Amino acid sequence: MGYYDDEDNHTESKPESDNPSRQQRESRLRGGWFLSGFIGAIVGMVCLLIFAPILSDLGVFPYQVTGSQNSNTTGSATFNRQVNVDVTSxxxxxxxxxxxxxxxxxxxxxxxxxxxxxxxxxxxxxxxxxxxxxxxxxxxxxxxxxxxxxxxxxxxxxxxxxxxxxxxxxxxxxxxxxxxAKNVKTVAEFGNSSKLKRGEPAIAIGNPLGFSGSVTEGIISSTNRTIQVDSNNASIEAQVLQTDAAINPGNSGGALVNIGGQVIGINSSKIASTGSSTDESVEGIGFAIPINVAKPIINELETNRKIERPMLGISIVDLSMVPSEEASQLEIPSKIKTGLVVTDVQRSSPAAGSGLEAGDVITEINGYKIKSYIDFSTYMYTKLHAGQNVTIKYYRMGKEHTTKLTLGSKTFS
Structure with a gap:
C-alpha cells in the first residue's frame, strides 16, 4: 500500500503528500524574485543619493544636484535636491x-x-x-x-x-x-529705427521710480505714430515709436532696445503723458523718440550745444479756429479752406522785412500747401532750416500775394 512497482524501472515512489506541487514551487520562486528585486532597488536608491552630487559636478546630469543630510529627533535622514537652470536667450x-x-x-x-x-x-x-x-x-x-x-x-x-x-x-x-571717460567701460550701439516692424521685440531699460537698471519687455506696437508736442509757444507733430514695454517716470532718457542689443529709441514718459488725450490711466502704451530722428539732434547738441530752428517772426492762428464772423472780414476766396492767419508781426523780424501784416492769411510756404498750424510747424521745423530763402503765398483782403524772405533762427532750450 502506498508503493507500486514500475515494470520498466522498478523505482520507488514517495508518498504523494511528501512531493510539493508545481504551484507551490512557483509561489516560492516568485517570492524570491520579489525579495531580490526589492533589496536591489533599495541599494540602487542609496547609491543614487550618495553619488548623484558627484555625477552632477562631473557634468553627467543636465542640472546641478546638491545633497544635504539633516538629522531630526527620530534619527531619520532628509535629502534636498537643488536644481539650477541656466537660462540664456x-x-x-x-x-x-x-x-x-x-x-x-x-x-x-x-x-x-x-x-x-x-x-x-x-x-x-x-x-x-x-x-x-x-x-x-x-x-x-x-x-x-x-x-x-x-x-x-x-x-x-x-x-x-x-x-x-x-x-x-x-x-x-x-x-x-x-x-x-575714465570709469566708462561700455558704449551703446545705435540701430536703425526705419527698419523696425510691428510686433518685433522691444526692451526698455532705465531707472523707473529710481529702481536702477530695470528691464521691461514688449513689442513694437507702431513704427510711425505722431504725437502733438508743445514747447515755447510752438507745436509740432513729433514722430514716435509706440511700444507696450512699460515706460514709467524715471525711464525717461533710457534705452529702447531691439533683440540685437541696439538702441532704436530714447524712452520719454513726458511724450507718453502728452500723447494721452484723456485723464484715464492707460496701460501698454509707451512712446520713444526714434533713434533716426534723435541722431541729428544729438550730433548738433554735442557739436554746437544748441539747435537753431527757422523762424518767421510772426504770431499765427489756424484759420479753422477763427469764428465765421471774423473770418468773413478777411475776405478770402471761398475755395480757401485752410491756412494761417497772422495776428502779430515782430519788429525787425524776417516777416516784417517781407511786408507781411496782421490779417494776412498764409496758404503756402515754398510750394507746400498748409493744412493746419500743426502741419505747418512740423514742416518748417523738420524740412526747413535757419538762413534758408523761402517763398510765401498769402491772401490780403481777398487778393493773392507772394513774398520772399530769409528765415531767421530760434532755439528751444
Missing part, C-alpha cells in the same frame, strides 16, 4: 550687451538760496553713446535735466560722477551730457 544677451551703457541721471537743485547744499530734485535715465580718450557722452531727455543747478550721472556699477550739460532741445525733449 536673445533677450538676456541684448540686456547684457547694452545695460552697462544705461545710466541714471540725477537732477540736483539747492533747497534754498542761502544753502549751498544740493538735494535730489529728480532722477531719470541716460545712454552712453560715445567715448573718447577724455570724455564720454550721454543722451537723455531735456525734461530730466530741466532746471538743474547740478547734474550727476550714476554708472551701472553705482559709481557717481559729475556731468556737464552740453546742450538741450525742449522741442524734441533731448539733451546731451558730458562726463569723464
Amino acid at each position: 536673445s533677450v538676456t544677451d541684448a540686456v547684457d550687451k547694452v545695460s552697462p551703457a544705461v545710466v541714471a541721471v540725477i537732477n540736483l537743485q539747492k533747497a534754498n538760496f542761502f544753502d549751498n547744499k544740493y538735494t535730489e530734485s529728480g532722477i531719470g535715465s541716460g545712454i552712453i553713446y560715445k567715448k573718447d580718450n577724455q570724455y564720454a557722452y550721454v543722451v537723455t531727455n531735456n525734461h530730466v535735466v530741466s532746471g538743474a543747478e547740478k547734474v550727476e550721472v550714476r554708472l551701472s556699477d553705482e559709481l557717481k560722477t559729475s556731468a556737464t550739460v552740453l546742450g538741450k532741445d525742449s522741442l524734441y525733449d533731448l539733451a546731451v551730457l558730458r562726463i569723464p
